[in-house]
Amino acid sequence: MIDTPTTIKRTYYALLLGNTLAASLIWGINTIFLLDAGLSNLEAFAANAFFTAGMVLFEVPTGIVADMWGRRASFLLGTVTLAVSTLLYVWLWQLEAPFWQWAVVSVLLGLGFTFFSGATEAWLVDALQETGYDGSLEAVFGRGQVMTGIAMLAGSVAGGFLAQATNLGVPFLLRAAILLVMFGVAFLLMRDIGFTPKRDGRVVSEVKRIASESIEYGWRIPTVKYLMVAGAFTGGVGIYVFYALQPYLLDLYGNPQAYGIAGLAAAVLAGSNIVGGLFAARVRKMFRLRTSALLTAEVAGAAAIVLMGLLQYFWVVLALVVLSGLILSAATPIRQSYLNGLIPSQQRATILSFDSLMSSTGGVFAQPALGRIADVWGYPASYLVSGGLSALAIPFVAKARALRAPADAAVEGLAA
Template sequence: MTTPRSVQRTYLVLMLGNTLAASLIWGINTIFLLDAGLSNFEAFAANAAFTAGMVLFEIPTGIIADTVGRRASYLLGTVTLAVSTLAYVGLWQVHGPFWAWLAASVLIGLGFTFFSGAVEAWLVDALDSVGYEGTLDSVFGRGQLVSGAGMLVGSVAGGWVAQHTSVGVPYLLRAGVLAVMFGFAAVAMRDLGFTPERHGSTGQEIARLARQTVDLGWKVPPIRWLMVQAIATGGVGIYAFYALQPYLLQLYGDPHAYQVAGLVAAAVAVAQMAGGMAAGQVRRLARRRTSAMIVITVVAAAAMVAIGTVDSFGAVLGLTGLWGLTFAAFTPVRQSYLNGLIPSKQRATLLSADSLMSSAGGVWAQPVLGRVADVRGYAASYVVSAAITAVAVPLIALSRRENAPADSYEPTGAPAGAPSPDQSSG
């Protein structure tokens, strides 16, 4: 018998495995690209190509999740990501041309789009179907905690393996973990509380769900402002994380201390675990989710200013933990708010659309900030990153102004995912 506990357990294993696979290379990815002969601009342009791939494929893969199934989407993601990761290793071995790195990065982006939206939608609908009576904030918080643990293990292990072998071996390990997760998901995942629907040809289905994305997403004011916020600031976190690898090595004074680079991801991982444990406390400190999001954003911007102005390895490492804590605290609050605004049948598509907006932010922000790092240094790029992050505050405030029921931590009587009457247009 499937129970709320078993659904959550499957979700947590998926989160652990996904994060472990991904984080094996997080601590050394920028160093890996630079070792392959790319410049800072080219390395972050490759990362931008990854996010461009997510922009291109978020909606199509979200539609696959809503019309074929969330389990099928997850399985396709593991295969695509494993193959494209192996392509990265091949390019590194031969110092492949820049255009090939861009193409491989787009394929990695495709792999991740099969996950984004699908796993979260699977969880929410499955919990609804088995009568879960708790809050989504607590479940997403536990997901953050487990992901943090996976990130801690993966990042430290990836840095250690790179230090004692080469920067290419963690990528091979990632492909192996993805193969294991394919087997687990094939057995453990079932699409509960959700029946795929098709109303015509693939082209007609894409057009229909695209219209629903606009009608049920962009035209709903509180969702629209969250999407704009994602476009404006979504790429900053990706840049800030990956730029810390060479920046900390620069402060440390040894460009080949890969285990030190792994400390970046480890510090963020510990912060993510702390943020997951604090998810339940956030709702006690704020009456509204948007209030919590605004405060967290201000602290994140301040932490990045400090990272860019303090010239000390130890201090920057500590500030990295603070910045990571803000990200970990922000994510489950935003997830719960957004899921409370959208209907079940289009959940994966709308969540993918939101992820698309964040990826679009990465397309423009990463090469811009990478260029700032080339011209003015990493420290200056963090000050610019802080300024971009601050743009989120007025955008979240605009979403808050709509007084959506999902913004309140207190029960409102409105069913989850149902917009209030004054949110139906705009």
């Protein structure tokens, strides 16, 4: 197969579609699944926190794997690790296992996702550069957002109604099966293009070199640092907000067994992702600077979360879910393009993984605390606190905007 920008993009979309379909099968029921296993809100969100802790622990190491042994190898490892840990989750559910076992397996789930987080995006950007792509990154990431939304729409609806028709464990089993299929797809279609893994170096010395350069090009670049710190607030809170929607909406709906409603809520968010992804490039053109768009999204997103806690009506909260989904999905491709324009190719996967690490770090601390607030004062109170925490990202995006980095104003092409 001849590698062209078109074939690269098609492969990227296929990988996103399959992985998101597998992941989203349980997105609408994950919290309900944990509560059904006998965990409290505190324990359920603590289990999620251990998942994000696993991402914190392994984001940079797996990013280094991608930079040393290749993005393809990292992706393949991710499919296998995530499939096995998903099956272990079902086993724990059947046993009604103690919390510590959920914590261990949740860390393994986090490990599985970290193999994907920086590697897939880095593979795309490097391959597009190598094959001479001169178009807009927002357009590619926006189309990818659409594919993600389509897969999430199908997966979340199917997972919710499948759980309602059978039991809560079946969507997890289907997820593991799809991940194994994706292993085969990536094995056949994904090749490292525009990037040469340094497999001949010493492991320890290479790890030190890549880690050192990643800090140099990541944390020590003020613009990148401010963006990552902002992500720690919005990303960490976002994980709680999404997963707490499942039981919260069922409470507002008045039927705690209506798993299809929980899946439908995730599907509504997926539909918002599709629309937001389609208009991401147009939204970008409405702002002279990418950070202006991101700043607007931060303010609107925090306000939407606060309103979810204040306006406790099912259809109102569902409408706010749509609004927040539109905001996030339109802003995400802009943020991806901006960040990729600030970092060099050789450290791309590791720095993108470090960015995910910052987001996960926020989730480690936020989720148990917010889960405890939900246990004591209810879900509305936890959403009010979540909105306040999310708003803390606003000053950091404003700082990044004040620096006026060259990638901030770029519209077409690849800036790095």
